[in-house]
Amino acid sequence: MMKQARTLLSRSLCDQSKSLFEGNFKVSPLRGFATRADSSTSARGFSGKDAAKPSGRVFAPYAIFKGKAALxxxxVLPTFARIEPGNLRIDRRGSVMMTFMPASGERKYDWEKKQLFALSATEVGSLISMGSNDSSEFFHDPSMKSSNAGQVRKSLSIKPHADGSGYFISLTVNNSILKTNERIVVPVTTAEFVVMKTAFSFALPHIMGWDRILGQADTAAQGITLHPKTDLPQLGVEWV
Amino acid sequence: MMKQARTLLSRSLCDQSKSLFEGNFKVSPLRGFATRADSSTSARGFSGKDAAKPSGRVFAPYAIFKGKAALxxxxVLPTFARIEPGNLRIDRRGSVMMTFMPASGERKYDWEKKQLFALSATEVGSLISMGSNDSSEFFHDPSMKSSNAGQVRKSLSIKPHADGSGYFISLTVNNSILKTNERIVVPVTTAEFVVMKTAFSFALPHIMGWDRILGQADTAAQGITLHPKTDLPQLGVEWV
Amino acid sequence: MMKQARTLLSRSLCDQSKSLFEGNFKVSPLRGFATRADSSTSARGFSGKDAAKPSGRVFAPYAIFKGKAALxxxxVLPTFARIEPGNLRIDRRGSVMMTFMPASGERKYDWEKKQLFALSATEVGSLISMGSNDSSEFFHDPSMKSSNAGQVRKSLSIKPHADGSGYFISLTVNNSILKTNERIVVPVTTAEFVVMKTAFSFALPHIMGWDRILGQADTAAQGITLHPKTDLPQLGVEWV
Amino acid sequence: MMKQARTLLSRSLCDQSKSLFEGNFKVSPLRGFATRADSSTSARGFSGKDAAKPSGRVFAPYAIFKGKAALxxxxVLPTFARIEPGNLRIDRRGSVMMTFMPASGERKYDWEKKQLFALSATEVGSLISMGSNDSSEFFHDPSMKSSNAGQVRKSLSIKPHADGSGYFISLTVNNSILKTNERIVVPVTTAEFVVMKTAFSFALPHIMGWDRILGQADTAAQGITLHPKTDLPQLGVEWV
Incomplete structure (x- = not known):
């Protein structure tokens, strides 16, 4: 009964999330997820004159809505720079963006108070290798190496439930200028964490850009003349 | 000998499944898998005038045929809605559809009495993290949040065999209007469950829509002008 | 020293394998891998008049060469049948084809005496879930349900080394007409078995045809008009 | 605090790595990564007249920068040879290329002293199956089977930290002609090793060429007429 209630609640929230996410794209750029969309846009290098073109972006967040907050x-894909005609080099690595939102009422979440944390490839590696009793903690400074370094400090903490039924994922943001210290905590079940681990494992080679390296094969087969056997060097990569 | 017998039986059923599935697509829309096809069609948003066009769908179920029932x-892919020219937002999440069919005789199954259960991403996460001694139970109400809510209650249960050789997967459907209570149980071997777990893990990022996010790279490389190095923002996604 | 020797030997064999595989495609259809190529061809439904066309096949076996035999x-991809204009249904499931070849001398293998065993999806599931102390055994009858049923019996056995350093993989083929009983054994290291498990896990959704179901998303985004929000059915797949 | 320091350092190095990799592509062909780029080029069979064409290569290394060295x-993709019109056979297997660079100062690395080691598919299988207390060692002779065989001996060693917090990865290169014996050691954390294992597992089927075999399905569905049901051979691959 308890279980059923939880499932039904979760479904309600899931349903609600649809309208919440819709709102996300209707609100003015000054509100809500718009900041994320903006940073995502700039990260992909769309300049002003590109803004009117179709950008081909796809939004499919995995959202977990709980009583006091949502996650x-x-x-986020990496970006590439052309280094020679036809060649690409990874320029900015991808990440897994985590967005925390505090609840503002029953099944309502305050997008203006959301906080972001972008997991790097290595932090993703740390998360997906966590056992059911393991903890992790990551520290970021969004203004690192700028004149504002040290003003804002973010800490993401993942701690197991005492009974092994899941984790508490919490983000603490300390702003030394505004003298604020915010903390948003979202409890996630083991099943939700497994979805995250499986999806993050799937995403990892992509945020590293390896899918681009390894996807070249298909192109090669269509466009590039393969070397005849007689051209083979005697010693190749395999012997290094 | 026992083992061989089982394998041969399994092959027979597997062979039979081919003709069973064929039947599936020949019967009238009022029968059998047709319901699934219908719901799948509507879920993908094909309207009447699209019905005559090739739909490009692919049917490749993994079927387990046992003595008293089949699974x-x-x-099922997610659907996307256009939110701006060229952008897509996930609209309805995908799922893993489970279809249970009671046997109606030796190696015959009654399609009219089939029961469906669509696993959400989180339920898939729960299933793929099950150890050999773990149990799971999920509850659905197909009419949730409509005026018919509570009339039909479905419960999917996965319980390990006592000797660790597999699981019993059972679906119970309770209809309070018709005052019926149906239950279909299919025993699955460890090997069959591993196929399900591996295939579900493969499917999970796709039913979440993450393959669409991460597949954008290929498109981007062909069509979008990548930003020159000088356009790079000083602080990007990685520093959030 | 031992280890180095083994690695060097393995490299030699690996190098040799290149020429062996080359031979495979130069020999007459009556010899060697040609049989496999033939069955593969027919399994993909190429008829006589297709034979002259480019078939677009790719050959990339993972080969393990040992002293007394090679594996x-x-x-092998599944085949699909058109069931309606534009729709596809899986017709013949894919498999993982295992080819055993006895040694005919030092670093030479006798292709004419090769034996085949095609693992089904469920058998692949069984193999990839094997722990370091587990055994598996599978039985096939290549002529099952024909008038020749029972004449040939194949048994594939996977047994762990006593010291946990790998497995013995052996294929026994018993022909009751020819009154022959052949057995080919290939010892594989843990690393080689992990390559097989990883590659088989990668292949599994493909031999099941699920990559085709899940790859539809890309096509859909390009060609199919997505439903406007107002057309959404009240109850969709997710609520089943 | 310790942890934060480490994270910030790692970020600095990561940021530095960007400029380091940039340098890589600006230096003359006689320096740094250029050697790798060259070998990669020849491995893909680009002949002289192809050199001016866009090659479509993508560079996205996963780099770990530590105090005394970087990894x-x-x-590296496999290459294929045409064996018949339209068919491809794997010609040279792919690998995972490891590049070690000793530090030449604080956060500076000496590209001219780099050492390469190309992991084969089986060596990748060995690495990705390592538990937290396991060790591995691989031996290569880059000039094997040439007249220079035995002159250079490379040994890659992976040893766990005593406290289980990661591994030491070291490459020893012994040159009997130059009478040199170089050794570069890079400590990697558990998270970094998990990134490597996850990315290597993703890459494995690609360096084996299996993605090419299994990617044929898409092509087949578009271009090849599928066999009608009546053409089915009585016994197919599945029954082998």
């Missing part, structure tokens, strides 16, 4: 996770 | 599983 | 594994 | 890993 939404979504991969 | 067939198959992923 | 080569390679995935 | 960069990147997959």
């Amino acid at each position: 939404s996770v979504e991969p | 067939s599983v198959e992923p | 080569s594994v390679e995935p | 960069s890993v990147e997959p």
Whole structure:
């Protein structure tokens, strides 16, 4: 009965999330997820004149709505720079963006108070290798190496429930200028954490850009003349 | 000998499944898998005038035929809505559809009495993290939040065999209007469950829509002009 | 020293394998891998008049060459049948083809005496879930349900080394007409078995045809008009 | 505090790595990564007249920068040879290329002293199956089977930290002609090793060429007429 109630609640929240996310794209750029969309846009290098073109972006966050807060996770692709005609080099690594939102009432979440944390490839590696009793903690400074370094400090903490039924994921943001210290905690079940681990494992080679390296094969087969057997060097990569 | 017998039986059923599935697509829309096809169609948003066009759908269920019932599983893709020219937002999440069919005789199954259960991403996460001694139970109300809510209650239960050789997967459907209570149980071997877990893990990022986010790279490389190095913002996604 | 020797030997054999595989495609259809190529061809439904066309096939077996025998594994794609204009249904499931070849001398293998065993999806599931102390055994009858049923019996056995350093993989083929009983054994290291498990796990959704179901998303985004929000059915797949 | 310091350091190095990799592509062909780029080029069979064409290569190494040395890993695709019109056979297997670079000062690395080691598919299988207390060692002779065989001996060693917090990865290169014996050691954390294992597992089927075999399905569905049901052979691959 308890279980059923929880499932039904979770479904309600899930349903609600649809309208919440819709709102996300209707609100003015000054509100809500718009900041994320903006940073995502700039990260992909769309300049002003590109703004009117179709950008081909896809939004499919995995969202977990709980009583006091919600957590939404979504991969962010790396960007590439052309280094020679036809060649690409990874320029900015991808990440898994985590968005925390405090609740503002029953099944309502305050997008203006959301906080972001972008997991790097290595932090993703740390998360997906966590056992059911393991903890993790990551520290970021969004203004690192700028004149504002040290003003804002973010800490993401993942701690197991005492009974092994899941984890508490919490983000603490300390702003030394505004003298604020915010903390948003979202409890996640083992099943939700497994979804995250499986999806993050799937995303990892993509945020590293390895899918691009390894996807070249298909292109090669269509466009590039393969070397005849007689051209083979005697010693190749395999012997290094 | 026992083992061989089982394998041969399994092959017979597997062979039979081919003709069973064929039947599936020949019967009238009022029968059998047709309901699934219908719901799948509507879920993908094909309207009347689209019905005559090739729909490009692929049917490849993984079916387990046992003495008293059969279980067939198959992923269902999410749907996307256009939110701006060229952008897509996930609209309805995908799922893994489980179809249970009671046997109506030796190696015959009654499609009219089939029962469906669509696993959400989180329920898939729960299933793929099950150890050999773990149990799971999920509850659905197909009419939730409509005026018919509570009339039908479905419960999917996965329980390990006592000797660790597999699981019993059972679906109970309770209809309070018709005052019926149906239960279909399919025993699955460890090997069959591993196939399900591996295939579900593969499917999970796709039913979440993350393959669409992460597949954008290929498109981007062909069509979008990558930003020159000088356009790079000083602080990007990685520093959030 | 031992270890180095083994690595160097393995490299020699690996190098040799290249020429062995080359031979495979130069020999007459009556010899060697040609049989496999033939069955593969027919399994993909190429008829006589297709034979002259480019078939677009790719050969990339993973081969393990040992002192007394060699084992080569390679995935075989499923075939699909058109069931309506534009729709596809899986017709014949894919498999992982295992080819065993006895040694005919030092670093030479006798292709004419090769034996084949095609692992089904469920058998692949069984193999990839094997722990370091587990055994597996599978039985096939290549002529099952024909008038020749029972004439040939194949048994594939996977047994762990006593010291946990790998497995013995052996294929026994018993022909009751020819009154022959052949047995080919290939010892594989843990690393080689992990390659097989990883590659088989990768292949599994493909031999089941699920990559085709889940790959539809890309096509859909390009060609199919997505439903406007107002057309959404009140109850969709997710609520089943 | 310790942890934060480490994270910030790691971020600095990561940031530095960007400029380091940039340098990589600006230096003359006689320096740094250029050697790798060259070998990669020849491995893909680009002949002289192809050199001016866009090659479509993508560079996305995963780099780990530590105090005394750095390690960069990147997959290398297999090459294919045409064996009949339209068919491809794997010609040279892919690998995971490991590049070790000693530090030449604080946060500076000496590209001219880099050493390469290309992991084969089986060596990748060995690495990805390592538990937290396991060790591995691989031996290569880059000039094997040439007249220079035995002159250079490379040994890659992976040893766990005593406290289980990661591994030491070291490459020893012994040159009997130059009478040199170089050794570069990079400590990697558990999280970094998990990134490597996850990315290597993703890469493995690609360096084996299995993605090419299994990616044929998409092509087949578009271009090849599927066999009608009546053409089915009585006994197919599945029954082998």
